[in-house]
Amino acid sequence: MNLKTELRENYIKILENVQKACEKSGRKIEEIKILGASKKQSPEKIKIIFELGVKMFGENYVQEAEKKILELKNFPIEWHFIGRLQTNKVKKALGLFSMIQTLDRINLAQEIQKQAEKRDLRIPVLIEINIGKELTKGGVDPEKLEEFIEEIKKFDRIKIKGLMCLPPYEENPEKTRPYFAKMREIFEKIKPYMDSEFRELSMGTSNDYTIAIEEGATIIRIGEALFGKRI
Ligand SMILES: *Cc1c(COP(=O)(O)O)cnc(C)c1O
Numbered sequence: 421m422n423l424k425t426e427l428r429e430n431y432i433k434i435l436e437n438v439q440k441a442c443e444k445s446g447r448k449i450e451e452i453k454i455l456g457a458s459k460k461q462s463p464e465k466i467k468i469i470f471e472l473g474v475k476m477f478g479e480n481y482v483q484e485a486e487k488k489i490l491e492l493k494n495f496p497i498e499w500h501f502i503g504r505l506q507t508n509k510v511k512k513a514l515g516l517f518s519m520i521q522t523l524d525r526i527n528l529a530q531e532i533q534k535q536a537e538k539r540d541l542r543i544p545v546l547i548e549i550n551i552g553k554e555l556t557k558g559g560v561d562p563e564k565l566e567e568f569i570e571e572i573k574k575f576d577r578i579k580i581k582g583l584m585c586l587p588p589y590e591e592n593p594e595k596t597r598p599y600f601a602k603m604r605e606i607f608e609k610i611k612p613y614m615d616s617e618f619r620e621l622s623m624g625t626s627n628d629y630t631i632a633i634e635e636g637a638t639i640i641r642i643g644e645a646l647f648g649k650r651i
Pocket residue numbers: 457459480502503586624625626627641642643644645
């Protein structure tokens with residue numbers, strides 16, 4: 421099968437599943453944004469998927485992203501950073517991405533504030549939650565979220581647009597449902613204390629995006645189910 425046909429079939433399958441998950445949970449399909457998780461995927465594939473209708477892509481590594489974003493500069497793609505961001509990469513990242521989905525540390529916020537001031541920008545971010553409390557993963561401990569947000573609110577160059585998580589991998593996607601439900605609960609709990617820009621819940625990957633939608637996701641981040649296997 422040629423590449424375009426293969427990617428189109430992947431995309432159509434995803435749209436069908438999104439549709440079903442929306443029907444099942446009484447949501448509107450327009451509420452869901454598909455982000456192509458394009459780490460280790462070629463610019464050629466990104467182009468094709470963009471033409472199919474995916475306007476948002478997420479990258480995990482600043483250096484890898486820089487090359488691709490430059491190569492794809494004529495495409496009006498909305499690039500999000502979804503990896504672990506080191507403070508020494510913030511300066512470069514702010515020139516490449518329109519959203520940082522993985523804010524999880526005060527020192528990272530400090531650096532974003534500093535670099536954003538220099539460029540006279542306000543930076544949209546999501547706060548990453550370590551919903552499975554995994555030692556190997558980034559993200560704010562859910563118990564410390566309120567305290568964390570109070571600190572972040574002091575940085576006037578940072579716009580908190582919502583929350584993001586990457587729960588522990590489960591073979592059976594049903595097992596991730598409690599994590600997504602918990603995210604939604606946290607989201608609803610803090611929403612009254614946030615401004616109207618706070619509305620995104622970024623959760624769900626290839627394996628579990630339908631469950632994430634049923635539990636309230638507004639951005640699903642799909643890699644291999646959309647692009648095929650990473651190289
Ligand atoms: C790689 C990645 C994804 C996509 O994972 P797939 O299993 O390929 O769908 C989503 N979110 C983050 C943060 C990732 O690093």
